[in-house]
Amino acid sequence: MTSSRPVGTVTRGTTNPNRLRRMDRWIAAAHGAELRRAGDPVAVDLGYGAAPWTAVELLGRLREVAPRVRVVGVEIDPARVAAAQAYAREGLVFRHGGFEVPVAGRPVLVRAANVLRQYDEDAVAGVWERVCRRLAPGGLFVEGTCDEIGRRHVWVALGSEGPRTVTFAARLASLERPSDLAERLPKALIHRNVPGEPVHAFLRDFDRAWAAAAPYASYGVRQRWIRAVRDLAGVWPVVGGVRRWREGEVSVEWGALAPR
Structure with a gap:
């Protein structure tokens, strides 16, 4: 059961179209098979920011490798969630929440980009553990940081057991x-x-x-x-x-x- 109160704090919310393309391509390659096998392939864009571009793009990129996937955009700022509703469509919804990951069941993927960068370092381990507990068996949590237009990006991939790899990606x-x-x-x-x-x-x-x-x-x-x-x-x-x-x-x- 998830918490009734969102866990986390509002971040700056800076976002740009196509900013997370490198991370998305890696996720599709590394985790596409797991998304295809899942009975209910739900992916979460956690902390998508002031505009929902990254959630919209995540749906398109993941459906190239897993046509049944659904994406839930989660934001802790209610105003951002309200503004994103205009972009909801089949397979894409937006919800108010935070690190408790307020979706039914357990997602196969959670992606959080440029979110924890705005937290204290000593908060990271607790967030990682909390989100990983919400993953479906075989699920993946990807957390990292990129520049404003997505040329340079570093992320950590985690499973239910904790962190697995660090990926460095660049134009x-x-x-x-x-x-x-x-x-x-x-x-x-x-x-x-x-x-x-x-x-x-x-x-x-x-x-x-x-x-x-x-x-x-x-x-x-x-x-x-x-x-x-x-x-x-x-x-x-x-x-x-x-x-x-x-x-x-x-x-x-x-x-x-x-x-x-």
Whole structure:
């Protein structure tokens, strides 16, 4: 049973169309099969912000891989929920709520982008645990941060057991070096990018691999990225393969980057 009072606080609500495309593409690739198998494939856009663009886009992208999926946009600001009703349609509804995730049953996916960045770091673990308890068996919670137009994005993927992976994704032409993504680390990691912490060491090694892969730039920035990730995978527990790397992504096991 969910709480009668929304859990959380109102955030700035900044949003833009197409901002979460990189996260959405990764979710569709990584979790599409689970959404297709689910008897009631419900996905939640948690904290969609001042305008409902991200929920509308999530429905379209997920239905390309799971035609029966339904999306529930959840916002803690009642005025935003009221304004979003004009965008409701078959498969898309909007509800007032917060981290209690006020939907019937258990969702197969919960996505929260640019929400926890506005909270204190010590609040993150409790939110993660609370949301993960609401997941259906095999469900996924994706939480992270991106820039205003979605060129740079870092997110954590969690299951019922807790965090699994961290994914770094970018429009590669926008990067001078991989550590440029540090400014978009999610709240659990943003203050940990300092010497002695694993995420700092990871970004340092990624920059070194990027520099060593400079000769591949003559074949394009994508080939340079792929070469750098191959080298990185020899040192860090990189998850996935070239298909995702080509998209300007790299995922790493959470345990390797978790704060000390």
